Amino acid sequence: MDNDIVKFGLAESRRLLFQIKAQLKRLGACRMPALPGMALLGIALPALVLILLVALGGTAAEAYRAPGRPAAAARSSGSATVYPEFRSSFGTIRWISDQMPIKVYIAPGLTLDSIIDPQLGAPMTNVDGRDRWPDLVADVVSNPQQFQSLPIAQGYVPEHYQAALQGINSWKAFERDGLFKFQLVNDPGDADIYVFWTNHFVNKLGLGLFQNDIRGYTAKRSFPYKAIMSGKQAQFKPVVTLLRTTEANGITMPAVKMKASAAHEFGHALGIEGHSPYPSDLMSVYYGRGAISTNDAATIRYLYHLTPDLIP
Numbered sequence: 001m002d003n004d005i006v007k008f009g010l011a012e013s014r015r016l017l018f019q020i021k022a023q024l025k026r027l028g029a030c031r032m033p034a035l036p037g038m039a040l041l042g043i044a045l046p047a048l049v050l051i052l053l054v055a056l057g058g059t060a061a062e063a064y065r066a067p068g069r070p071a072a073a074a075r076s077s078g079s080a081t082v083y084p085e086f087r088s089s090f091g092t093i094r095w096i097s098d099q100m101p102i103k104v105y106i107a108p109g110l111t112l113d114s115i116i117d118p119q120l121g122a123p124m125t126n127v128d129g130r131d132r133w134p135d136l137v138a139d140v141v142s143n144p145q146q147f148q149s150l151p152i153a154q155g156y157v158p159e160h161y162q163a164a165l166q167g168i169n170s171w172k173a174f175e176r177d178g179l180f181k182f183q184l185v186n187d188p189g190d191a192d193i194y195v196f197w198t199n200h201f202v203n204k205l206g207l208g209l210f211q212n213d214i215r216g217y218t219a220k221r222s223f224p225y226k227a228i229m230s231g232k233q234a235q236f237k238p239v240v241t242l243l244r245t246t247e248a249n250g251i252t253m254p255a256v257k258m259k260a261s262a263a264h265e266f267g268h269a270l271g272i273e274g275h276s277p278y279p280s281d282l283m284s285v286y287y288g289r290g291a292i293s294t295n296d297a298a299t300i301r302y303l304y305h306l307t308p309d310l311i312p
């Protein structure tokens, strides 16, 4: 009888050990510095913190992609395909029900470009420093005086706000499926996702990236879901989207393109990390037809039925 108890105990221990190992393996994979942002961060951030950056469109964005795409095969359901690129190299990322409704704040035309990194002499919003955007926005919105002094982005027109709102709201269709819930908030001090504006993006040298066709960027910081669920503390930071008010030639971004940009970036904010390889999808680097495609729909549905590896 004692023997049995011992055997049972061993088996239980082994199973537990196996579970712990599996968990460590997964969490360990999350800590691999596979993204350039991690290297920049060094040890300045707790080990739990992960920076996930999503870029949109054009070659610069593609070059920034994390190496080593997931090996998952595309899944088809009818004529729709789940593109595996939705998964980051750290695993799946999505909001969980405890975080809903996700609060979205769209700044009316405000730009953060006037905030200069004293060491770089370039805007804090430079695209090479996207890993710091969540901290930047957290700081700015917690300081009402600074927030109120933010200028309006050059090239911004009020139609851009409506276009962005329409683009973001196109994801409302999935609330009916119970996948997620989000709402627009008017209080800039209390949101999960922030949308700000820029006339054009700059690199860390402050040089304007006029030539490329990147219309937006989204930066998020994510945390291992299992660690959070087991009670680990995390300092959540807002997801930040910047939208460009002008096209490559400097003219005002047309509303129809702005709507597509905002919808695309919101797809990233929801957790579609990579880009669809199918040009007709909104989440491709070509924005598809500017609207959520059947592939995009299948992908977001698939993502929100998975247990996430990470949560924003």
Ligand SMILES: [Zn+2]
Residues within 6 Å of the ligand: 054, 055, 056, 057, 264, 268, 274, 275, 283, 285
């Ligand atoms: Zn993108």
